[in-house]
Amino acid sequence: MSLNIYDPFICMTFSYDNCFLCGLELDDMNRTDEHVFPKWLQQEFDLWDKKMILLNRTEIPYRQLTIPCCSDCNNNHLASLERKVKNAYIEGYLEFQNLDETTIFQWIGKIYYGIIFRELNLLFDRKDRDQGTIVTPEMLEIFQNLHAFIQSIRMPFKFENTPWSIFVFQTHRYYDERDFDYHDNFGMVFCIRLGHIAIIAILEDGGTQKEMFSDFFKEFQEVILHPIQYDELRAMAVYKNLLMRKVPKFMIITGGQNVLVLTMPLTGDIYEEWDQKEYAEILERFWYVYGFSFEDIYRNNLVFSMLKNEDDTVIVLDKNGNML
Secondary structure, eight states: OOOOOTTTTTTTTSSBBOOOOOOBBBOTTTEEEEESOOOHHHHHHHHOOOOOOOOTTTTTEEEGOEEEEHHHHIIIIIIHHHHHHHHHHHHHHHHHHOOOOOHHHHHHHHHHHHHHHHHSSSSSSTTTTGGOBBSSSSGGGGGGHHHHGGGTTTTEEEEOSSSSSSEEEEEEOSSSSSGEEEEETTEEEEEEEEEEEEEEEEETTTTHHHHHHHHHHHHHHSSOOHHHHHHHHHHHHHHHTTBBOOOOOOOEOSSSSSEEEEEOOSSOOOBOOOOOOHHHHHHHHHHHGTTTHHHHHTTTEEESSBBBBBSSBBBBOOOOSSSS
């Protein structure tokens, strides 16, 4: 097996003429479409005809959100990945929580990169072609490491000190449109809620949030969270990532039996100081759907929270938001 990593960023190859994952040139014999959000997920949460909103405010049905893929990557490597994730999801929260983190990262990374790839091919303003696409190839360069890492789907990789921080939580299930939600941003944070399973992933923080805040997040992994509580946790993760003052560095070494990925350790002050008002502004973006305004959230330099009681115990809510 060749361990040469396909790097579309060298020649900025983001057309539909090459497999997004391995770079193979596509023809009528090997061309397939890979659904960014897998079919089983769309069926589980009735997303097939529902629409998501892209950065240029374009609405696109989930079923049409596809990226170019060769038959080998699609039918073998990606199909195997989807089976692992789907089966763990069906088995329940504990089984999903025990999934290998690399598997979760690969699954999330493919979805995240797929959305960005698709947006690269959409005009920022459909009425003005001169404004170019939503995501330019130059902007996409920041995702070069991510693309390299998700090639672990098709090649043997060894990650020394994982580049990511991933947290899995259990949430209430409603069996309606409230069961699915996702959030992503250019800061490499991807959050997705799948019924009773919710994930927060900081994809390239060098594992710092996992290392520094695991004890804090662990408290909330031991209860069933209401969606508003999960949204508060992901607001924290998003804001903390924005405060990161040092960019993690990675070294990718090929030539052996595995592609070796080394995460360079960060030292000194990794984060800027936490500012309650700035955090409240982030939290408002997640909580406005529950009817919260900034004024409701931020008062006297304090941020209203649904996570802990005054005695520092975790607040437990039923699926309707009532305190137990």
